[in-house]
Amino acid sequence: MTKKQQNIFNTALELFATDGVDATSTSKIAKVAGVSEGLIFRHFTNKEGLLQAILTEGLNKAHEYFQLIQVEIDPKTRIRKALELPFNILPEEYNFWRLVYTLKWQRGSVQTEEMSDFRASLADAFDQLNYENPSAEARLVESIIDGIATEVLLKDVHPKPLLKCVLDKYKLK
């Protein structure tokens, strides 16, 4: 990746995340990135290609996080690590996750395969702990993670007190 290609990539991520993909024109990306508009299409074919490049790069990183949880053998720590996910989002990853959560509402959830693996490993953990309805518990944990992630990404305050509350509900910690 050349310097200018990185510029396009970064400013597109920033603008896509804050204004939305549809409200971000290629001419604006070029202007902010300090680049001619044509260069966007040279490197990324079209606007959709630019979006996909951003998405796949970010999702590869995210995939590692999720696998780090699934390899955990102890069911309690596996659940705890899952619930800790939204509290460990790095500031430099905020734009990416805001983009992902935005896209959920229009283009359908990004990548369903890896997520169903993650959910299954959560259900397995609850099963080991003899919960009444493991699959429902897994879905609930996912919803809680999404809800807290939304709070973190939008309100921009790091909500450590929430972690204590939520871990308490699952008798962890």
Next chain:
Amino acid sequence: MTKKQQNIFNTALELFATDGVDATSTSKIAKVAGVSEGLIFRHFTNKEGLLQAILTEGLNKAHEYFQLIQVEIDPKTRIRKALELPFNILPEEYNFWRLVYTLKWQRGSVQTEEMSDFRASLADAFDQLNYENPSAEARLVESIIDGIATEVLLKDVHPKPLLKCVLDKYKLK
């Protein structure tokens, strides 16, 4: 409201919710509504005015739901009713809420005033129950509500099993 004005209103809500506001052109709204494009601007001034009309109408209805919870005196039932909110969304309200949740990520949360009242009444309920950190508990409940609402609105499955799980965490039911 005339018949055609209602047509514009309803199809705009549908298109805004499914495709996003920015990806929905006034010409498309007019075409789907079976109306001349100029009529949109006669009745709603501009595209933003159309969006605001949709938002204020829906939020007035929503306001009633939230107040029904805040007037509840018993803290346990108040919390229970709050957690039940996402499970009681009517199918005809889906489009509106999908629009609201979409807009959270670009234009900032829609109406903060009423929501802080709601949060305060939740914190008060947890305070009555002698929870360690009532305000954090209130924020957590809000996050859980948001997370489950997302699940309901996107996956389109009515997740009754989740309700049992979440009420169990708060020793309700």
Next chain:
DNA sequence: CATCGTAGTGAGTAATCACTTACAAATGTA
């Protein structure tokens, strides 16, 4: 019947959209 305000239309507007193309500059490679 006459008049008036609202509902509704359809053809326009300039601006912006994603994208293309022809061409120059830089870079690598023999």
Next chain:
DNA sequence: TACATTTGTAAGTGATTACTCACTACGATG
């Protein structure tokens, strides 16, 4: 040095955007 490939630009393209305007149809009121 010579040549080929990649990087980059500027000026376009037709289509679409939100919005305007001149106009007609119509129901109510006097």
